[in-house]
Every structure is written in C-alpha cells, then in structure tokens.
Amino acid sequence: MDMKTFKRSTLNVKVLFAFLLTAAAAEGQSFHQGNCPQPSVQENFNVTQYMGTWYEVEKLPAMFERGKCNQATYSLLDDGTVKVRNVELLANGKISSIEGVAKVKNSSxxxxxxxxxxxxxxxxxxxxxxxxxxxxxxxxxxxxxFGLFHIDFAWILARTRVLTGDIILQLHDKLTAAGVKVNRLTVSDQTGCDVMT
Structure with missing residues (x-):
C-alpha cells in the first residue's frame, strides 16, 4: 500500500468513526474507543434458576428500546437454548414485543x-x-x-419493578470495576405498567 492509499484509508476510517460517534451520541448509545472490556461474570451460573421474568430497573442507553415497562422473560427450550421475549409499552399505549433465542457459547x-x-x-x-x-x-x-471502537449496553434487572437502593449501588460498583461509566445509566420507567400483566 502506498502512502497516498494509506492516508486515504486512514481518513476514511476517521470519517466513519466520526459519523458513528455522532450517530451514537444522537441516540445516546454508549460508544467508546478501543476494544470491549472483559469483565468477570457470575461464577457457577445456573441458567435454569435464571429463567422467568426480569424487569429493567436501570440501563445504558439503547436505541432499540423506545418505551417503558421494559421486561424480559426467559424460558428454557428442549435443545438447551433459551427463548427470549422482550416486551415494552410504547407511548401510544401499544405493547411491543420481540422474541429471540440465547445460547451458551462455551459450556465452561x-x-x-x-x-x-x-x-x-x-x-x-x-x-x-x-x-x-x-x-x-x-x-x-x-x-x-474493527478493533477501533465498541458499543456497550448494561442492564440492572429485578424480579419486581423496583429494586432497593443499596443493591443498585452494589451493582453500580460491579459495573465501575468492569470499566463501565455508571453516570451514563438511566432509570427505567416502571410506572403505569398494569396493562402489561
């Protein structure tokens, strides 16, 4: 690659980076330079005990979440994968949902x-x-x-629509230790959710 091509490629990457940064900022995404952090995960995680409904208490901004009363229900499928159903209440009063499948990457x-x-x-x-x-x-x-930037998301979830402040602070500490900026977290609106039940 000659110097002219290299400079053009570098400029294109910078323009792409600036564009994505602007788009992410507009959507409130958590957009950062460099690679993803590698936080430690729950030891001896038991996927079966994790099944059921979880309510979103706090989150990093996510452009794919537009409503309130956000909740996720997990169900274990026969093949060992997990059915995921995310539901939210939109401003127009309609319930929006999406279903997917989660799978463990590595059994260890x-x-x-x-x-x-x-x-x-x-x-x-x-x-x-x-x-x-x-x-x-x-x-x-x-x-x-591209090894240049990363976008991350985080969710504090609870089995009820509220969670005590001391537990939230403990979870903030875990996120901080993982390199996540907790000042970007937003409190999820879990009021007026009776229509969801």
Whole structure:
C-alpha cells in the first residue's frame, strides 16, 4: 500500500468513526474507543434458576428500546437454548414485543451467552455479571468494531419493578470495576405498567 492509499484509508476510517460517534451520541448509545472490556461474570451460573421474568430497573442507553415497562422473560427450550421475549409499552399505549433465542457459547462459561433476534444479523453478547436469581441481575453486552471502537449496553434487572437502593449501588460498583461509566445509566420507567400483566 502506498502512502497516498494509506492516508486515504486512514481518513476514511476517521470519517466513519466520526459519523458513528455522532450517530451514537444522537441516540445516546454508549460508544467508546478501543476494544470491549472483559469483565468477570457470575461464577457457577445456573441458567435454569435464571429463567422467568426480569424487569429493567436501570440501563445504558439503547436505541432499540423506545418505551417503558421494559421486561424480559426467559424460558428454557428442549435443545438447551433459551427463548427470549422482550416486551415494552410504547407511548401510544401499544405493547411491543420481540422474541429471540440465547445460547451458551462455551459450556465452561455458562454466564456468557449469545442472543439472536434476526436471521442474518450477528448475535449479540449477553454476559450475566452478577445475579442472586431471586431478586436482581446485572447484564452486560459489548461489541467491538474493527478493533477501533465498541458499543456497550448494561442492564440492572429485578424480579419486581423496583429494586432497593443499596443493591443498585452494589451493582453500580460491579459495573465501575468492569470499566463501565455508571453516570451514563438511566432509570427505567416502571410506572403505569398494569396493562402489561
């Protein structure tokens, strides 16, 4: 590659990076330079105990979430994969839902899953960083792009629509230790959700 081609390629990458940064900022995404962090995950994760419904308490901004009353229900399928059903209440009063399948990538690390919602679209990582199975869970997802930047997501989940402040602070500490900026977390609206039941 000659110097002119190299400079043009470098410029194209910078323009792409600037464009994606602007788009991500507009959507409130958590967009960062460099590779994804590699946080530790829940030890001895038991996928069966994790099944059931979880309610979103806090999250990093996610452009694919537009409503409130966000919740996810997980069901173990016969082949060992997990059915995922995400539901939210939109501003117009309609309930929006999407279904996908999660699978453990490596049986020696059952807390690291990949989730697929659409054919032909790469799976999304789903890392359970911490859970006690009956009250709270902390989930992290991060995707690298060209080794130049990454976009990450995080969710604090609960078995009820509220979670005590002390548990939230503990989960914030875990995210901070993982290199996630907790000041970007937003509180999820779990009010007026009776229509969801």
């Amino acid at each position: 690390q059952p807390a690291i899953l990949d989730v697929s919602f659409f054919r032909g679209v790469p799976d999304a990582p789903y890392w359970v960083l911490s859970t006690d199975y009956h009250s709270h869970a902390l989930v992290y997802s991060c995707s690298d792009y």
